Amino acid sequence: MAACGGGGAEATPTPTKTPMAQAAQPAATPTQTPASAGETPAQPPAETASETTAAGPTSAPVVEKIARVTADQLNIRSEPSTTGSVVKLANTGESFPLLGESDDGQWLQLGENGAPLGWGAAEFMAIEERVAQAPGDGNVPAQPTSAPGGNTGSFAPATMSSPDYGAQVFVWWREEIRDRDLDLMTEGGFNWIKQAFSWESIEGAGRGQYDWSTADKIVTHANERDLKILARLSLDPDLQGFWAGDPPANGDAFAEYAGALAARYNCQPGAIGCIQAYQIWNEPNLAREWGGKRPNPAEYAQFLGKAYQAIKAANPNAIVISAGMAPTGDNNDIAMPDDIFYDQMYQAMGGSSTGYFDALGVHGAGYAAPPELDPAEAASNPKYGGYRFFAFRHVEDIRAIMEKYGDTAKKIVLLEFGWTFDPVNPAYKWHGADAGIDKFVQADYLVRAYKYAADNWPWVGLMSVLTMPNLAWLDDGNGSDEEQYWWAIMEPSPIDAKEWRPAYIELCIYLNSLDGQRCIYDPNQ
Template sequence: NPTSTFFEPPSGQNVAQAAPALQLPPSETFFTGANMADLGMTYLLNDMGLGWGKGYVNWGTVEPEPGEFRWVDPDNIAKAMGDQQVKILMRVHGTPAWARPQDSSYTHPPDDVADFGAFMTALAARYKGQVAAYEIWNEPNLNYEWGNMEPDPALYAEMVKTAYTAVKAVDPEALVITGGLATTGDGSETAYGDLAFLQGMYDAGIAGYFDGIGSHPYTFGRPPAEVDPWGLSLSRVQDQYDVMKANGDDDKVIWITELGWVIESKWDLGEHESISVSQTQQAEYLTEAFTTLENDLPFVQAVFLFNLDFSTVSWYPANEPMRWYAILNPDRTPRPAYTQLRQYLRNP
């Protein structure tokens, strides 16, 4: 029964066997994962043929006071994915109130990057041998992901350099990936252009302090092959790689840490309404994108689906767009994208 896994997690042996977290594939190998919300669904990563899972860790939740650690969230990620022998990409974001200006957003960068470095040291030491890669922040070129201020590529580069140094000192095998850049064209009042932001990171000395550049090349409803003149398309990763090459990093790779299409809904999805696609299109576009990235863009090392299961958790309201990027229905049955992408991944 191909749908049986949706109703009861497997017991005993895993659905499929994957390598332990730190037995990483060769640098030229393309590998795949998914952003997920319900750690109880981790076994579906194996069912799909995905070797990686992405979990989110909020620094402010884990270290609410200086040196006071509450490891529940990252412990749960490490156990759930480790039990399924899925490699872990752990995204770290969110500054504790004690480490940022009063009344600022949790997305505000820390007042002292050394505080962030100390946290990354503690995190990487605790999960040495369990977490394969760390992603530093999320879409740092968007104002609302940068404390509702104008993004600062130089300060962000300093955060990454500090995190990279901290992680490598205690776990040299763990990878450090820069936060996925939002595809923003030339920028706007609320966003810094992604290519300019990436160049700003290089100008601030980021070279040598990362293992991969994170990217979120959403197409805003377009098919994967369509090239948007403003860069709002999957092909934007080529432009980002060109910046890397121009700065002498042609041997480095891009990690697509989010990629997905939002499907049509009876709910008002706000600005996502105009870029929604049918469930059939979601399935076709995801499969086409994964195929293109694997076969035609050798500088892309990884792609993480956004998302597996945000539709199934109770903390997102029905009109939350992230629910409609999911490839599972709210009752955990598969949407067409799950079935089609699973077929591709298990039978390439």
């Protein structure tokens, strides 16, 4: 997807532009996505999250022991033995309540979310103490010391189910619909939002000169709704004269930015707020996203590793996700196919992703194909485009690369997926309206994609739908000329209106049903 920013525009997620479906025609390299013309509102003083404190006894607090991982990664096993099955892969700095130890002292029993989790090798863990809760009423939490403006309550944990549910949102510039759209995400049954935290929007004035005003509002307002945040960290590729320059030369400065963001929103008591996951850059398999230079997986791996270390130093429990790649058939100075890029990236990492990412980011647009279609059929049948990446299940091809390098303990995060029903833009309508996809088929395919993943992809984590709408699409009075408009699961709606599309309603019904709930917008209830 193309990143748009600078003068008030917000990143606009769209799959790569592709050719009209012809069997012998290679996939076109993506071209620039039109920028969303959003106005930058006046910046009032940053809001702070309200403190949540509970009255409790004034006697001495209870101290509990925790075990902190000191190795790069540690297998948590079902029993105190190397023959026990791996129940979790923990990263360096991650901490767990200490429940006990084995008779020989070689293994520590760990807890998570109030229940036993498993066993970790004692030699790779450090035992520490922390204040757990005040004595007396066991339900009264301890009162942590809060930094000014800090949140003393708890945040949603940095965990992902398989699959987990989220969508791209546009709540950076349009303050008037921010809370409305965050509420729609919660009401729709989504657990995550994906929002661009563009480098130039926060540190655009120069190195170390941060403007947190908008970011603070987005983070705290999402935290208040228990929505987890996936922050896309990237730079508008069309921005000229940015102080840090282009990738990969700006890697050290970018890592500083990522670390500053992770430190501010590190999910600890007293923090301004919590960002649970970070996407590092966007589509580096395109020259336009890589400083105009030929895509270079080794350079990106080094760039990714720097950001990983900076984020983990500030928040060891944050989930760091590699960039998703653009689907393209070109392999030249301006683009590289995603499967080739991923494979060469693993080679550059020495065959191991340790110290680079916690989950592999992938893009999974469905194009003209239903979600269950085998990629081999997409490659052999011209009606689907003639390439494997024209199928939603091309994600399985990328998973095979992870398996090739033994990286099976980590998940894939689908950073964007969806279907367009575009009848207007030639680069998109061949796999939109011309392929028989309308807004009802779009809704059906999105639900079926989630169901297919739940049944067949135990290795998938968050699946982020493309996309909630951007109100800026209406700024010229005609949203339909924006190709992103046709991917959206709702109509872009002003604050006094909610203009539905079937996709939002059907997803709301399905996702709420998973928790035994009803969608409050279901017209049939």
